[in-house]
Amino acid sequence: MTPFDAITTPLPRRLREGLDRIAAAMRADEWGVAEEAGLTPTQLHALTFVAGRGDAGMRLRAVAEHLGVTQPTATDSIAALVRKGLVIKLPDAQDKRAVAIRVTQAGCDVVRAIGLAMTSAERALETLSPQEQQTLLDLIIKTIRALQQAKAIPPQRLCVTCRHFRPYAHEDAELPHHCALVDAAFGGRHLRLDCAEHDPAPQPAREAAWSLFARRAPEPAGPGA
């Protein structure tokens, strides 16, 4: 405990504020990207989410939770996307109360076109060294997982919660992990945040894999590039 600890705001507070500053830049970015496609930022987020889930068809509730808004707000935004022909709403086969929201071909095209754009946030993140980027990915995953466990965000399709994930299955420090689905080794820099092939591991297996993963650190961030 040094004098500075007493006069400095708690570290988690400053981390949140820092993430907030980065979020402000991302928010400003979004108008530019979305408008090219004739969308608003919220609509673009919703469309990207729905498109990422392919033909399965998302529930409205899932969209709302992903965006962090209420169901009526999600109704608004999805209605706008339906009007623009980028998604369609189909009756859900299992549950007659629900709808299955699916991306259309036009919607796919829009997502693909926009995916090529590079935001200023991404350009900023690119200035970090590869090692730093990997370290940041690791910390982001840990934070997302904590948010997920606290039910502050819905379950994400993370490698680290997947049935096929085998942390530190290999000696190779470069590619220590293993994906049992594709049966291949991969590294910390390849860890996904939203894998289409994600299959949730049962709770006990997940805990075991997580504790094995979390207690091993990536290489130190090292000097800048």
Place this chain on the structure above:
Amino acid sequence: MTPFDAITTPLPRRLREGLDRIAAAMRADEWGVAEEAGLTPTQLHALTFVAGRGDAGMRLRAVAEHLGVTQPTATDSIAALVRKGLVIKLPDAQDKRAVAIRVTQAGCDVVRAIGLAMTSAERALETLSPQEQQTLLDLIIKTIRALQQAKAIPPQRLCVTCRHFRPYAHEDAELPHHCALVDAAFGGRHLRLDCAEHDPAPQPAREAAWSLFARRAPEPAGPGA
């Protein structure tokens, strides 16, 4: 280059998406916090920003840039805060076009009351080990600085761009940096993102300090707590 590099989206893209997920949680948090004070999230952000600058009086433009919105939008939000008596608008002495926006006593009280609340984002960040938190702070600072240099966000009052900052002035690995203003040693975990005493260093000195700072890494993130 492994097979996985080819089938994985670029790391900066995934980092942005991850930050986006965390931002979604923060956005959802904000309604809860703001509503207790009878504010909207945007108003709370604006108020916090103005309050953080004390009696100097902020320009409207600075508020808009901080929030990442246009001037008319900032006019809206500041007008709401004026109506609620949390800030006042005074004519700027130097420039008759401009206004000086200052927090009132009531506004200070609101900020103080809200400052005690802990968001789910902060609780999630708290689950990281102290070492991981410090590493994350370091990476956030680097990202903010890159955004700042790209003019994607306005200048922040970071230690690392301050006239009084002396990176790695001490041997002590725990407290390597030095603040010439208070003439005391401090550590990476104490680095500020918005210091009231910030005094921008001239460009050459800033570059020199930055390169000295950026090329030294914090300790590895190490095993989780």
Place this chain on the structure above:
DNA sequence: CAAAAATAATTAGGAATCCTAATTAAATTC
């Protein structure tokens, strides 16, 4: 120094976001 250009802020107008509360319909639970 006067004209031109840039800047600070507001106004006007309108679409979209986003909330709470209430409603409808279907699925679950007991």
Place this chain on the structure above:
DNA sequence: GAATTTAATTAGGATTCCTAATTATTTTTG
């Protein structure tokens, strides 16, 4: 089978947030 929960929408309204145009002032420049 009744009561509860859940999925989604509707209703109503405040706020956000944009672009474009306006006013007033400052700065630049010829």
